Amino acid sequence: MVSRWTRTLIPTLREAPAEAESPSHVLLLRAGYIRKLGAGIYDYLPLGYRVLSKVAQIVRQEMNAAGAAELSLPVLLPIELYSGTRRDADYGDLLFKVTDRKGAVAALGPTHEEPITEALKGCVSSYKQLPLNVYQIQTKFRDEARPRSGLLRGREFLMKDAYSFHTSVDGPGGLSETYDRMYAAYVSVFRRCGLRFTAVEAESGPIGGSASHEFMVDAESGEDTVLKCAASGYAANVEKCEIGARQRGSLGLAAGAQPLAEVHTPAMPGIEAVAAHLKTAPQRMLKTIVFAVLGRAGEPAPAHRWVAATVRGDHEVNEGKVRSLSGYAVALADERAARAAGFAIGYVSPRVVGAVPGTLVLIDEDASADGPWVSGADKADHHVTGFDWRREIGGALDDPGRVRVGDVRNAMAGDPSPRAAGSRLETGRGIEVGHIFKLGTKYSEAMGFRVLDEKQQQRPVIMGCYGIGVSRTMAACVEMSHDAAGIVWPMPLAPYHVLIVPMKAEDPQQAALAQRLSAELASGGVDVLIDDRDERPGVKFKDADLIGVPVRLTLGDKALAAGSVEFKLRTDAGKGELVPIAQAAERTLAAVTAGLGGAPA
């Protein structure tokens, strides 16, 4: 198709609004793709909407190819829908709520597990109707505590969400089969979008195993850390990433043992401050974080009430790993409750294993080396030096009911790979654009969605769910691909493939040529924008770079006199290359086709 600059709306800005900071936010605003209406709420102007539509179209094609059926669910959801799964409480303030004239409360859908389960519950009752995979591309709402970075974290955003339904996990028609197919479809989607990305293992769903993957666009500005092992291809996010075999310490008495000494460290709960004050390094310190064991209604009271996890000062405790090693559902302890129980929050030491009843201490392998260590002193504003595991804790170390050693910290760059001996983990930053996981029966059980199996037994349906942030993908692409002058779109997502720039818009020869070229390209399936504004060349070139259309054809006097036009890719420097007019369309078509991955446009 062909558009004219003067007949569409592309309000480019020389200066970015002060509130925008991240590259995608600044550039999408400056290049006239989006406008802000409120915090985390944006207009998609014509360029932005074209990109958004292209992402959505690629997603749609791949979902259809993967055997999913498109539908559309309401955004306005009666709050009662959430009562069964308790997600109104889980979501808390994240859920947007509206009240109607009768006082009834509805939520604006943040995701659609409940409504889809409700919908299918009404029309699927036999195993013969399964498996089923349905999806929608729908606006979602989340009342984010802090919307930020433009489209990357909005309060209103476009998302593709798919849900699959099965009677088994394994075998033909099972959840795993669809999960694998969706994984492959996601790889296709992001490849076709022209993105550099990594699929990483994420926190497991209720079924266990590698039941969840996140798709992360590689971008320096990403909020998430991705760990990768080059040798094995293993990749995971920080929450999930395992660490390969490490040297386990002996928890012994240090050879050069020092006496335990208490030092005054006023108002210094932080590792860094204490290390500086005591002229030691965080690697020589122990950090102990207290978690509360969550009792489950209807189950016997757990043997422990608290879990204290000790890691080296330069490491971070990983809550999921604390959960696995302890075997308990835990949450970071409420500060007041923990203080009341006897924990000097901010100054806790592993000695709490004896001092506070019902405490299980988890020691990370790196923290299990011989002392002496610097640790909290279990009283406010004090630390101890010369801490020695064997001497301070003694017998508890040998009682697995009181102390366990294992992996309880976040992986870091340089840690041993869990999949390839001798290989080390590397880190990168990413932006999460897709997430797939095996849900299991959480929603179907909570909402009573059962089908009759071949043995005439009622069985809760097994579910999977699969999300892609469509608007976020658009922004992530800009984060991944831009330069000082503006956006650099990959061909598949570009709002237009080609920008034709007649230097003098009112020159009849140039106008006619622009017309002819664009018609020829359009007939080949190319999207063309003609900059027909009566602007100075500098303005047109600056805007061309800013909006980031991949191919630029410049129509100027000198080149035309020589029977040529200038052909330039956005990624090329300079004015571009002279191409005879007769070959211009063909050359452009080839570039567009190549940029689309060889697929017909």
Add this chain to the structure above:
RNA sequence: CGGGCUGUAGCGCAGCUUGGUUAGCGCGUUUGACUGGGGGUCAAAAGGUCGGCGGUUCGAAUCCGCCCAGCCCGACCA
């Protein structure tokens, strides 16, 4: 939700400390002329509830109070 900060023309900002003509500047916009290969020059013009409400005062963009909106850091993030 904690910490820091900002609201003055479409965008970027000054003015506020020390209250006092008609609230300025740059960019953008409009009109005209000259120009025409990386945001050009000249001339003229349009455009403002100074975030809102209340207070102090003869007088408030400026001082005080409350509220609202927004940004950044952190917490949080299916």
